[in-house]
Amino acid sequence: MGLRLYLSEPAQNRLNVLLTSPYLCAKVGLDKGGLPVPQYDIYVRCVECGAVHPMRIRIHLDNGPLEKQSIAETYPGATRPPQLQAIDGHKTLCLKTGRMFIQQNHDHIFLVPSYSSERIT
Numbered sequence: 265m266g267l268r269l270y271l272s273e274p275a276q277n278r279l280n281v282l283l284t285s286p287y288l289c290a291k292v293g294l295d296k297g298g299l300p301v302p303q304y305d306i307y308v309r310c311v312e313c314g315a316v317h318p319m320r321i322r323i324h325l326d327n328g329p330l331e332k333q334s335i336a337e338t339y340p341g342a343t344r345p346p347q348l349q350a351i352d353g354h355k356t357l358c359l360k361t362g363r364m365f366i367q368q369n370h371d372h373i374f375l376v377p378s379y380s381s382e383r384i385t
Contacts, residue, residue: 301326302377306351309372311365312358316374319356323347328375336370 306319325345329338335348351373355364367373 302328302379304328304375305378307332307374307376308356308367309369309374310356310358310360311367312363313360315358315360317356317359319351319354319373321351321354322378323351325375328377330377332374332376334371335373335375338375 301324304323304325306321306323307316308319309316325347335344339345339348353366355366357363358365
């Protein structure tokens with residue numbers, strides 16, 4: 265069960281260029297120069313003030329969302345990739361209070377494509 269997009273050929277080509285830009289992707293694999301994999305920044309809703317703060321972690325996923333989406337929405341009832349399992353219990357700094365917090369609710373942990381210009385709130 266994945267997201268399926270039906271785009272015109274020019275739109276699909278622009279999306280392919282965007283998702284495989286060397287500034288937005290990592291090269292994974294050693295043979296033939298590697299495979300481009302999109303990068304995602306992780307943001308969390310603060311348990312202290314309710315704002316959304318950056319976790320200051322960037323991960324690479326080959327099947328992540330095209331826009332800001334919670335982990336719960338992206339992987340409903342499915343096993344999360346190891347990169348996302350590794351952030352469980354990770355502390356994040358509240359930028360308003362200066363205190364560290366842990367967000368346990370996957371509805372409040374967001375994957376944001378590194379190329380996204382969407383305002384994070």
